Amino acid sequence: MNAEPLILDGNKVAAEIKVRLASRVEELAVKGVVPCLATVLVGEDPSSATYVRMKVNACNRLGIRSVRIDLPKETTTEQLIEVIQQLNKDPEVHGILLQHPVPHHIDERAAFDAISIDKDVDGVTTEGFAQNAFGFAMFPSCTPAAIMAIMDYYKLQVSGKHAVVVGRSPILGKPVSAMLLNNDATVTTCHSKTTGLEHFVRSADIVVAAVGKPEFVRGDWIKPGAVILDAGYNPGNIGDVDFNACLQHASAITPVPAGVGPVTIAMLLKHTVDAATKRSAN
Template structure:
């Protein structure tokens, strides 16, 4: 068996075409404020990519750079200013942030109506209770990618490897909302290989390169690798592709979908908050 590629670049391009058309119909440019703390090279690259995508769909990207010695209080104050700025539609705090910062406190300073990256407790609760709100961008991108390929989820066993509050946990909740039976795995899971081998749908989201061995994959499973492109992903790709029915490449799978969903949710925020 050779897996079909879940092409995030192609699906994201279609979503961004729809975003561009929606922006044109608004009559004004939605504004996404991106906050970057410190000098992490990968974070700078991601922020540039997001700014470039904003420009291509007719949105405005407002970039705020803060020093590596920024305190939690200083960052929270800046985020609250942006939350109160009527010209800002969406707020993104690029993570990770330097170690001295309480990242959760910073996230919670974001007005939920502008939380287009889906990182606040309010957004998570609304998503979990299926009451609207903004999905965490990467899990939302994963779901949009699965939908684009018409992957059936109802009744399937979905295994999520990872439990971060902005990736693993919300991914599992979104799969549960589609009537999948969800198992969470993590660093304390006993016999991870056995758990993964039972998955009809696997989401690997731990940021540990090659953690999931290809021979663990159930024949015919759908494999979504949300690991970092710099680390070549969490899944042993070649061996997994020989067993899976569908698989995401790294890069080119989940990453482009994350940015596309972020911009789509920014346009939605602009429409709902400033009709």
């Protein structure tokens, strides 16, 4: 390719979102409303604890109140749901985040679905998934929302393009496939059982990597001029695409870190402020 590929700077996108949010938080404060996000962490997984700390710090910097609830790894599904239901009833809490993954003995889907749809700011409930599929979710899953926000910020065309999503998780691969489809892309969703995966990726104008395997998407899979959005984050700050190899073929690509990740947190903050705004209006 002749033109230098565009590096899709997630920090820049996140900063713009936060600037707009800051003025909204100030407006709510005048009304006596402080947006509040409750974060629930079960167990002591180091990565999960780091993610929670990052989200709490991001809230504090923006003037959003954060409530952190740490539960022991022995917590049962019933006990976790009871905690979530208490947060549902708390009028001072506008958003609830259950950090994923929870310990294996917990029914994660039941716990997610215990979150009130009005407080599902992370977009993890079955009802929220359905709303997203129909195109009217107030709180779509945060990483898919971040991917769409990056595309919008850089004015990258979605309509009429062939998008290939590698990954089918209920909070990333599936919802981002729906969002791309709702924005008039033709979408192919691939996964670990897909035969001839590289054949599908080579046909893509837009590649979303969300498979959870380091440097899984190879450079020679990429169609010249494709846009690559790497939603993976693996140990050592490595994404799901081989960045240097894919960079040789792409017209635009997100780095890891500083790509999709910062925008994901910004979308979580936005959804919390949206929830507080909605409640204050009611």
